[in-house]
Amino acid sequence: MGSSAGLLFLSALFVLYYCVIKVIYRKYRAGLAFGWCGRAWGSRERQAGLGARGAGDSERLAVLLLIAHPDDECMFFCPTLLTLLRLHCCVSVLCLSSGNYYGQGEVRKKELLASCGTLGVPETQVTVIDHRDLPDSPAVQWDMQLLSTLVLKHIQDNHIQLVVTFDQGGVSSHANHIALYKSVRNMHTGGKLKPGCRILMLETVNIFRKYISILDLPISWFRSHDGIHVLTSQEYKRAKNAMWCHRSQLLWFRHLYLFFSRYMFVNTFHLL
Ligand SMILES: [Zn+2]
Numbered sequence: 666m667g668s669s670a671g672l673l674f675l676s677a678l679f680v681l682y683y684c685v686i687k688v689i690y691r692k693y694r695a696g697l698a699f700g701w702c703g704r705a706w707g708s709r710e711r712q713a714g715l716g717a718r719g720a721g722d723s724e725r726l727a728v729l730l731l732i733a734h735p736d737d738e739c740m741f742f743c744p745t746l747l748t749l750l751r752l753h754c755c756v757s758v759l760c761l762s763s764g765n766y767y768g769q770g771e772v773r774k775k776e777l778l779a780s781c782g783t784l785g786v787p788e789t790q791v792t793v794i795d796h797r798d799l800p801d802s803p804a805v806q807w808d809m810q811l812l813s814t815l816v817l818k819h820i821q822d823n824h825i826q827l828v829v830t831f832d833q834g835g836v837s838s839h840a841n842h843i844a845l846y847k848s849v850r851n852m853h854t855g856g857k858l859k860p861g862c863r864i865l866m867l868e869t870v871n872i873f874r875k876y877i878s879i880l881d882l883p884i885s886w887f888r889s890h891d892g893i894h895v896l897t898s899q900e901y902k903r904a905k906n907a908m909w910c911h912r913s914q915l916l917w918f919r920h921l922y923l924f925f926s927r928y929m930f931v932n933t934f935h936l937l
Pocket residue numbers: 733734737839842
């Protein structure tokens with residue numbers, strides 16, 4: 666009797682959890698999850714929906730996705746990238762290394778372009794910086810001054826209004842990811858960014874939450890954040906196709922990652 670009551674309780678809990686996921690997913694799959702929008706911009710931009718369909722580049726919100734390696738855009742930022750594109754933002758990608766840790770830099774650059782193309786970012790909007798002092802390596806601390814100079818120049822030259830990058834945990838604690846966070850934080854606190862240019866940092870979650878896929882959605886939703894982006898099922902297929910473009914990186918565990926990582930389904934953010 667005791668075990669069947671326990672089983673019934675667990676089943677009810679599971680059904681309840683499933684319903685919560687469904688409700689949150691239905692609410693946010695349409696890309697309305699822009700809690701940060703109200704704080705980052707005024708009502709004019711909110712009414713405009715960030716970028717109107719068919720508007721010229723100068724009228725659309727200029728967003729920069731700042732990453733350290735080819736495949737970061739896929740592994741961590743797909744929900745955000747596809748949401749911003751769905752909202753007709755003018756998205757560009759700046760990758761600070763060619764991902765040459767195993768000597769595959771040239772191949773990985775091409776893979777990044779193909780992946781971005783699959784996601785909807787044209788080649789002309791993708792820049793890869795291949796500087797010998799910014800190597801792809803978790804053991805090397807990137808030169809902050811050099812990094813900040815390169816990133817700031819790109820932001821200024823392209824009139825960027827929103828920078829999307831890692832937070833202090835770098836999702837995977839990779840030193841190169843964390844260097845990007847430190848760089849934008851220094852620019853922000855040093856007052857080097859134009860007024861109105863905002864920084865959105867991808868939240869690093871613990872290892873348990875990282876690998877429970879869409880089951881993390883209610884936890885993401887109930888915890889404090891400035892923004893949450895959720896992929897639709899069609900967008901998830903596109904994200905998977907983009908991941909296939911990184912053929913040199915498609916080891917067996919990447920296949921598991923596609924299914925189990927919550928970053929393939931949901932991104933939560935904090936504004937700097
Ligand atoms: Zn990376």
